[in-house]
Amino acid sequence: MQGFRKRFQRDLDKYVPALREHYLKRNTAMNLPTLPKATHLPKAEKRLTYREQEVAKGDLIYITKGQGKGKIVTVESYSKDRDSVYCSEVYQEVVVPKMYWMEGQQSHLLRIPLAIPRANFKLAAKDKDENGKTYYVVADEVVMKGVSYDDRYRQWMPRRFVKHHESVEIPWPTPPDVKEDYLSTSQDAVLEKSYELQTIAQSPLPKGVLSELRNPHSKHKKRVLSEMEARMINGPKMPLSTEQKIYLAKKAAQPEKKLSKLSEEVEDFIGQKVADHLNKITNPALKTHLEALSNVKVPDFEKTIKKIEH
Amino acid sequence: MSSLLSAKEAFQKLPQKLHNFFIKYPPRPFAQYATEPSNVNDAQLNPFLPNKNPENGRWHGPKYSLRRSADLYKIAYKFGVHELLPPMPQGKKFFEDKYENKNWMRGQLRQKKHKWERELDDKITTRKAAMNAMDETIIKARPSFKKQLEKKKQRERSWY
Numbered sequence: 001m002q003g004f005r006k007r008f009q010r011d012l013d014k015y016v017p018a019l020r021e022h023y024l025k026r027n028t029a030m031n032l033p034t035l036p037k038a039t040h041l042p043k044a045e046k047r048l049t050y051r052e053q054e055v056a057k058g059d060l061i062y063i064t065k066g067q068g069k070g071k072i073v074t075v076e077s078y079s080k081d082r083d084s085v086y087c088s089e090v091y092q093e094v095v096v097p098k099m100y101w102m103e104g105q106q107s108h109l110l111r112i113p114l115a116i117p118r119a120n121f122k123l124a125a126k127d128k129d130e131n132g133k134t135y136y137v138v139a140d141e142v143v144m145k146g147v148s149y150d151d152r153y154r155q156w157m158p159r160r161f162v163k164h165h166e167s168v169e170i171p172w173p174t175p176p177d178v179k180e181d182y183l184s185t186s187q188d189a190v191l192e193k194s195y196e197l198q199t200i201a202q203s204p205l206p207k208g209v210l211s212e213l214r215n216p217h218s219k220h221k222k223r224v225l226s227e228m229e230a231r232m233i234n235g236p237k238m239p240l241s242t243e244q245k246i247y248l249a250k251k252a253a254q255p256e257k258k259l260s261k262l263s264e265e266v267e268d269f270i271g272q273k274v275a276d277h278l279n280k281i282t283n284p285a286l287k288t289h290l291e292a293l294s295n296v297k298v299p300d301f302e303k304t305i306k307k308i309e310h
Numbered sequence: 311m312s313s314l315l316s317a318k319e320a321f322q323k324l325p326q327k328l329h330n331f332f333i334k335y336p337p338r339p340f341a342q343y344a345t346e347p348s349n350v351n352d353a354q355l356n357p358f359l360p361n362k363n364p365e366n367g368r369w370h371g372p373k374y375s376l377r378r379s380a381d382l383y384k385i386a387y388k389f390g391v392h393e394l395l396p397p398m399p400q401g402k403k404f405f406e407d408k409y410e411n412k413n414w415m416r417g418q419l420r421q422k423k424h425k426w427e428r429e430l431d432d433k434i435t436t437r438k439a440a441m442n443a444m445d446e447t448i449i450k451a452r453p454s455f456k457k458q459l460e461k462k463k464q465r466e467r468s469w470y
Contacts, residue, residue, distance in 0.1 A: 259333055266340055270332065270391060271321030277390025278323065279314045290388060294323040301326035304333055 012040045034094040041083055051158045053078060054142045055123055058173030062138045065120040072124050072136055084115035125170040259308050325385055337394035345397045358399040
């Protein structure tokens with residue numbers, strides 16, 4: 001089983017398939033030759049939900065290839081890492097040296113279940129016809145349509161149908177019972193609220209506790225600065241340098257720039273130019289445009305006029 | 311057809327933006343403006359150009375940016391008073407003027423050449439002018455050369 005990837009561990013997902021195969025082969029070179037070959041399924045190809053997996057533990061499958069071909073068997077488990085199923089009918093007998101025997105092992109021969117890849121099986125279902133005779137349905141392909149709440153799984157499960165025969169629904173198998181042990185939480189205890197998220201909206205402390213713990217008459221809470229503190233915060237005024245003083249004196253000595261209104265002569269001159277130009281214009285659209293332009297108010301112009309008046 | 315506008319009526323139509331500008335920088339024939347960057351104390355400084363402060367050697371940016379100067383020109387053009395504005399910075403041209411002075415197919419009709427090649431003609435003419443005016447230049451640096459020159463003239467032979 002793959003857990004968290006360590007920092008310097010190889011990420012097989014990033015390898016090209018050929019390189020990945022080479023690495024796996026080299027990595028398992030010292031394994032017993034009888035053990036099944038190591039495989040790697042990229043993370044993107046993993047089927048993690050029931051909707052993607054299409055089969056679950058307890059389903060019937062029809063094996064189409066390899067060992068057990070033509071048999072209808074029950075799925076013992078589904079492997080997410082290999083995207084394949086295991087069942088008790090498809091296995092390999094491996095010779096195991098005595099040092100590797102498991103507890104209770106009696107023989108050198110050990111049955112190892114073989115993974116049945118997705119390509120080698122089809123989902124099957126059992127039903128009874130009108131006469132009470134059992135028959136099997138094998139779905140070449142499965143489609144998921146809609147969801148219904150399944151109390152056995154305690155979740156919303158997609159509904160499985162045989163593709164192109166969508167009146168035929170294949171119900172999900174009954175999942176194995178979860179046995180409770182000493183570590184499991186009882187169903188009632190699960191709903192019990194034992195932790196509440198603290199928010200800034202509500203103080204975790206009871207009312208009035210803070211003023212008991214802290215000094216309400218602290219000088220830091222008065223918000224009044226002593227003269228010394230004010231001096232320290234504001235800092236002294238820096239004296240002007242000689243250059244600054246010279247500059248300021250020069251500035252003060254210079255006469256202030258005064259704006260004045262345009263003289264009548266200038267106004268007439270400009271006006272004559274504008275009149276000559278505007279009187280030539282016949283296009284009404286252009287006239288409207290110029291009218292709009294001359295009506296535009298400019299705040300800076302108002303400021304200038306104010307300066308002149310003062 | 312509506313009656314013709316008089317000068318006074320027409321002046322009332324002048325946009326405030328231009329009026330404001332003319333108050334600060336009077337129109338051209340009443341005031342002169344430099345065509346090139348000058349110094350801050352210059353009475354003829356061009357507000358569209360950067361000007362140098364001779365006291366501390368720092369440059370003051372133009373009073374009116376390229377964008378604002380172009381904006382003023384375009385409005386003035388619409389009212390026929392674009393010639394009254396100070397000269398545009400960097401010889402900026404607008405409308406027909408700009409179109410007619412475009413360097414079409416730049417670099418394809420005429421090669422750019424090296425910088426020295428481009429400047430060669432000017433360089434030769436200035437050099438020739440300098441050579442012709444060499445006597446005056448030397449006199450400016452060394453007034454005693456004047457005497458030498460007169461002597462030389464006296465000594466000069468002629469065929470008659």
